[in-house]
Amino acid sequence: MAGNAPTASEYVIHHLGHFNNTGHPQENIVNWGIINLDSMFFSIAIGLLTVFLLWLAARKATSGVPGRFQGIVELLVEMVADQAKGIVHSAESRKFVAPLALTVFVWIFLMNAMDLLPVDLIPMIWTGVYSAAGGDPAHAYMRVVATADLSAALGLSIGVLLLCLYYNVKIKGVSGWVHELFTAPFGSHPLLYPVNFAMQIIEFLAKTVSHGMRLFGNMYAGELVFILIALLGGTATAFGFVGHVVAGTIWAIFHILIITLQAFIFMMLTLVYVGQAHESH
Amino acid sequence: MNLNATLIAQLVVFFILAWFTMKFVWPPIVKALDERAKKIADGLAAADKAKADLALAEKKVVEELRKARESAGDVRTSAEKQASQLVDEARAEATRIIAAAREAAEAEAGVASQRAKEALRDQVANLAVAGAEKILRREINAQVHSELLANLKQELQ
Numbered sequence: 001m002a003g004n005a006p007t008a009s010e011y012v013i014h015h016l017g018h019f020n021n022t023g024h025p026q027e028n029i030v031n032w033g034i035i036n037l038d039s040m041f042f043s044i045a046i047g048l049l050t051v052f053l054l055w056l057a058a059r060k061a062t063s064g065v066p067g068r069f070q071g072i073v074e075l076l077v078e079m080v081a082d083q084a085k086g087i088v089h090s091a092e093s094r095k096f097v098a099p100l101a102l103t104v105f106v107w108i109f110l111m112n113a114m115d116l117l118p119v120d121l122i123p124m125i126w127t128g129v130y131s132a133a134g135g136d137p138a139h140a141y142m143r144v145v146a147t148a149d150l151s152a153a154l155g156l157s158i159g160v161l162l163l164c165l166y167y168n169v170k171i172k173g174v175s176g177w178v179h180e181l182f183t184a185p186f187g188s189h190p191l192l193y194p195v196n197f198a199m200q201i202i203e204f205l206a207k208t209v210s211h212g213m214r215l216f217g218n219m220y221a222g223e224l225v226f227i228l229i230a231l232l233g234g235t236a237t238a239f240g241f242v243g244h245v246v247a248g249t250i251w252a253i254f255h256i257l258i259i260t261l262q263a264f265i266f267m268m269l270t271l272v273y274v275g276q277a278h279e280s281h
Numbered sequence: 282m283n284l285n286a287t288l289i290a291q292l293v294v295f296f297i298l299a300w301f302t303m304k305f306v307w308p309p310i311v312k313a314l315d316e317r318a319k320k321i322a323d324g325l326a327a328a329d330k331a332k333a334d335l336a337l338a339e340k341k342v343v344e345e346l347r348k349a350r351e352s353a354g355d356v357r358t359s360a361e362k363q364a365s366q367l368v369d370e371a372r373a374e375a376t377r378i379i380a381a382a383r384e385a386a387e388a389e390a391g392v393a394s395q396r397a398k399e400a401l402r403d404q405v406a407n408l409a410v411a412g413a414e415k416i417l418r419r420e421i422n423a424q425v426h427s428e429l430l431a432n433l434k435q436e437l438q
Contacts, residue, residue: 026283034285043291047298054306061309063316077310099307100299107298146291151284155291162292 008231015123015227017141018149024139036149043111043146050107077102083268087275093167097274100163104156105267112219112259114144116252119226147262148219150212157212160270161204167277180280211269218262222255402437406430 006014017025018036026034057073066074084098123142130140146152168177181200182193229251233244410430 020285026285028283030284032286032289034283034287035290036285036287039287040290040294044294047294051298051301051306054302058306058309061313063313063320066313066317074310074314077307078314081311095307096299096303099303102307103299103302104295149287151287152291154284155288156295158288159292159295 008234011231011234012224012227014138014141015119016143016224018143019126019141025141036143036151038141038143039146039149039152042114042144043107043152046110046114046146047107050103050110054102054106076106080105080267084271087268087271088278089275090171090278093171093274093278097163097271101267101271104270105263108147108156108215108266109259109263111145111147112263114146115148115219115222115226115255115259117144119223119230143223145219145223147215148223150216150220153216153219154209154212156215156266157208160211160273161208163270164204164207164273164277167274171278172280176280207269207273211266211273215262215266218258222251222258225251226255402434405437406434409433 013025019038020026020034020036022034054073057070060067061070061074080102081098084094084101088094088097122144123140126142127137127140131137143149168180172180182196184196185199186192186196226248229244229247232240232247234240
């Protein structure tokens with residue numbers, strides 16, 4: 001815990017504050033001048049780890065008997081390739097979309113898995129480093145789960161949105177896509193154009209927002225539960241200790257499912273949305 | 282939960298990572314998977330072929346065995362035939378030899394009896410001459426009466 005004996009509320013708020021370029025948590029809902037350095041650090045570091053691990057397997061990939069590591073990577077590749085084949089009906093697009101889905105799956109899984117580290121471990125280390133460097137320990141903010149950062153999660157889902165727009169234009173052509181924007185889903189009639197267009201925009205918005213929000217919401221809630229469980233242990237009573245151990249164990253085990261599931265869902269929806277961009281109405 | 286420039290940065294990182302995977306991770310792994318699938322398919326095909334070959338070979342073996350047995354039977358039959366033929370030939374030869382021997386013996390016996398007869402005849406002639414000599418009590422000139430004696434010999438034949 002940072003500082004000397006913060007209240008529960010202070011503890012939680014401190015934990016949910018990002019380390020950004022301003023040095024204190026963001027006040028406004030949207031501020032494009034701020035960047036969360038902790039999210040960027042962990043997402044880039046884990047991203048590099050992801051591609052490094054995958055590359056390690058790819059470098060040694062042979063058609064002979066695979067080792068365990070190659071086996072697990074091949075398992076993932078096959079799983080993603082099979083899903084992509086069933087959803088995106090364009091071999092040309094799959095050349096990019098399938099590796100992208102694989103990256104997204106492994107990357108998000110590993111970022112989510114940061115949630116399984118003790119919730120105070122890295123923030124405590126960071127507090128030590130920060131104050132050693134002359135900073136105020138109360139301002140040593142650090143969040144290790146990049147996917148529990150709304151900006152990061154929406155950044156990913158907007159990336160998928162851009163991909164969808166790109167494939168819409170690529171597959172259907174500009175005129176074909178514009179035609180679809182105004183004639184689907186209700187049909188081609190001048191009176192229906194505005195309704196169709198509004199529906200299409202709502203669809204894109206809803207897809208993207210729900211895509212990012214789902215991941216963010218799950219991870220944010222999971223992190224919050226870990227913080228609350230840690231608070232329980234922080235009471236330093238016998239009940240608190242037992243409660244922390246029991247609840248922490250149960251939640252961590254359950255969270256293994258959640259982090260995998262969320263990574264899988266994000267990957268599948270990426271494929272589904274890109275697949276939809278290939279289909280004409 | 283705020284929005285800020287992290288969003289843009291995350292988006293860029295996302296595409297860079299995806300690009301890296303597409304470029305350096307996906308192709309070799311998929312290639313290895315495809316190659317292994319091909320290897321396994323080839324292996325299975327080879328196993329099937331080997332099985333078929335084995336079945337064929339077994340069939341051939343059975344066929345060859347049957348042929349061998351058949352030809353062995355043929356050989357035995359022809360050998361028996363030849364043997365009985367040999368026996369027959371030997372028997373015929375033996376018969377022929379026996380007949381020849383008998384003929385020769387008979388011929389010899391004939392010659393011997395002829396000779397005996399002739400000897401006998403000579404003796405008879407001599408005896409007759411001696412008898413006649415005694416009867417006539419005089420010498421008969423053998424040279425004078427040789428013609429007579431020859432006639433006599435002729436008659437005795």
